[in-house]
Amino acid sequence: MDFYRIPGYLIFGSRLRRLSEYYISELNSVYQLLGIPFDTSWFSFFYILSEAEEISLIDLSNRLQISHSSVSQMINNLRQKKLVKSVRDKQDARKQVVTLTKTGRKMLDDIKPVWRSIESVLSTFETRDENLKDFLDRLSKLEDTLRARPLREHILADMQPK
Template sequence: MNFYQRLGYLVLGSRLRRISESFLSEINRAYQQEGIEFEASWFPVFYLLSQHDTLSIKELSEQIEVSHPAASQLITNLKQKGLLVTTTSTTDGRKQQVTFSDKGRELLTQIKPVWDAVELSMNAMMDSELGCKELLPAITALESALQSYPLANRISRNIHNQSKS
């Protein structure tokens, strides 16, 4: 049992971050091996635009659950790479609408097969490893528990309960 496994929930965040970084690194390596210039961090924007054609920056930030400035920064980066185009909304001059450029649409057609392969590979891996089948339901349950009663509140309650004992 390694350091992280021994410490259990005390290092859950660090462990999840390590898994996430490793996962994203592997996904990026898969794109590179296919000769596709795409970063896994762009996936949420590309996926949403592949489903909706055009969205406002606010809609994107709400869907991917990041701050408006973070979404705006990502959109700016993708615009600079020539993958996205923004236009001012015809109904609200303060709103920026985001859509694919021709180059972005072309990239989308290249990356969709990688998405399919990622899903197939992950499903096969999860089916082959004991305990992995419950990973996504467990993550969903954890997210729900954290939303219903934040961890900081739980910790504070336990600190105060311990001091009373």
């Protein structure tokens, strides 16, 4: 029996992390096998830049709900790989906007079929197995519940004498 199933919710975070690490490793393997030098840690940035020609660092930070510092670090990393460039905003010179370079746009073209396949395969899992039906909706509901009131508050309230 799989140890990770025995403790139930006591090990929920570890199971999510283990699943996430497996998922990321598998996707990175796909990119590597296809000869695409893409790393899944870049996904959010590429996805947003696939929808917008350019975006400011502040808007990226807000959309991804991560710190401006984290966004800057990732953009610097992608800039070093010559996948993005940043320039001053034409309307507001205090802002930096990021765009994909020609190399970045080529990579985006190469990875889009992988994204379509990921979506197709995982949607098929959901369709074939009734237990996986609406999985992302249920995950979103859990995220909403935890955003509305942190888990620690639920736990501490539960521990109060009744």
